Amino acid sequence: MSTIPVYIPKDRLQDYVVTPAPSAEQMDRYHVVQLEESLLENLGPDHVFDPEQSTFVTGVFRLANRQRAAIETALATALRAGMPYTLPDGNEDVIQTRPDEDEANLLGLAIEARDRRAAGDTDASMALRARSNTVYSLTPEQMIALTDAAKAFKQGLLAKSWQLKDAITAAEAAGDREAIQAVVWEASASAA
Template structure:
């Protein structure tokens, strides 16, 4: 393909000359193929001198990726943690609004455990909306597992955001664009 630019629009024509009749005097021959769809032509007068990524494009892409990572993090927290609760599999909800409840259960469980209570006296309700009673140790184990799950999600999010920041610093478009949850 041969590339031309006219009025900030790029035209790609067949290299074999079959479309040369479409070339007008005001078209500028482009120096080389576009390195990526994110590059725009750099023109000096009427001569195409190269390609560049607009200065605002990379930070905008980084912002969109950060938002996508935040959304994926929130989705992972909303999905919760599959867990065996008193002999039945259920989902421990780990959304931000659930974390306060988990913290309260963890505190209560530790207090009761320290007082020597071993009976199932702590009520817990998972995603299935079935009430179950846990021993303090079971509640400690459950809240520890939920806490580890939440921390892992946040670590994954932080790692990806750090990768975005590094790619942005290095002006690495593909490093940002190819980053997935």
């Protein structure tokens, strides 16, 4: 097994079990520890300095949490971007799917459309304002198709985020830094 020198800041030394005990000179600022590379990732969430790379190395726990946060940010961004959709009149627009602003509106439109369809209503009198600020008039059937597509859009994004976060968790459990770093949210070609 190869070893790597790790510099642990003096004020963080108590967080680690270090043997042999550091000398007075080493305790002055840093303690240099020769560790097996496989143990480097298990030092915990703090950053440690790797002099061979002349950089600070992030612990696996912190790296995994950063990747999960990046996935959450990408999910929120995708939901804010909305769902590209071809309206019944052939126009391309974006249906807004922001969780705090639009989700309740879409749910209300879906319920109303189903109620109106059950009552036999087929008029194109349901209004929907898309991201372009254009108001479209839809029949209940068209509104149901649109809101079902928006629901599937969100469910697809959630499933993607769960799959990526599960991959991060598996890589974290294996202590695989490279696998954690490889887990990224790829924007779809259809994203607006």
